[in-house]
Amino acid sequence: MDLLSNIVKAFSFPELVSQDGGRVDGFVIAIHLLMLLLFVGWIIYYFAALWKFRASNNPKADYRGVKTKTITNSIEGAVIVAELILVVVATYFWNLYVNKTDDFSDESVVRVTAEQFAWSARYPGADGKLGDQDKTLVSATNPFGLDKSDPDSEDDVEVLKSDIVVPMIKNEDGTHKSVTVDLTSKDVIHCFKVLPLRVCQDVIPGMRIPIHFRPTKVGRYQITCAQLCGDGHARMKGAVKVVDEAEWNEWYKVEKKKKNPAGEKAAAAVTTTGDDNA
Ligand SMILES: [Cu+2]
DSSP states (O other): OHHHHHHHHHTSOOOOOBTTHHHHHHHHHHHHHHHHHHHHHHHHHHHHHHHHTOTTTOSSOOTTOOOSSHHHHHHHHHHHHHHHIIIIIIHHHHHHHHTOGGGOOGGGEEEEEEETTEEEEEEOOTTSOOOOBOGGGOOSSOTTOBOTTOGGGTTOEEEOSSOEEEEEOBOTTSOBOOEEEEEEESSSOEEEEEGGGTEEEEEOBTOOEEEEEOBOSOEEEEEEEOSOOSTTGGGOEEEEEEEEHHHHHHHHHHHHHHHOHHHHHHHHHHHHHHHHHO
């Protein structure tokens, strides 16, 4: 029984902590069923061909083979249909889902930067805006390659080579709020793969690639780099830490304060004055 449950576990999906992850699982199952159908179809065809063209039935080999054009035409037709589906339908739907504008609200964006062999994150500061970054500006004192001339970059919260904290926020209708992770790389191609969130996206230097997910459970989930990116690839681990709304607010407040203690003091002074007046 133990063996059976272990086998079932080995072939099961990993823990799911993303609202839309079930659709990814459904997609994976559908592809496997389709491939199973194709596999069974080809096996049947194989044995049918073995039987039909057996030596006892065809003592003399026919080197000319098929004489009609039906087979060639149907193969060409299938290739054309497949290409059309790929180019027209796939491009249309990919564009539709990836460029869904309502998921790009600036305040819920985390910019994640990959490098050999670690993950770092940047969050918008008090102004709610992320400053620009460019890999050509990366130096020992500027690990993200921040554009210092961009005023938005001054107060950005930076988390270097540590857990990427994201909030799990429940909407009133019971759904969960979307988190956008904006991916970029400083050096080579990496891949941001977090199985429980059902996300896997290549991270490409010079490009910003946003991905979205809606975490449904607090916890710490491993980021695996899924592109061979150098000799330290195997140890390129990171973690996405999903926290509840209260913990997120507290964490974000503390990080923003660390970044701009003077600003906080000024804000506190204003509050105190306000209290005196009241
Ligand atoms: Cu990597």
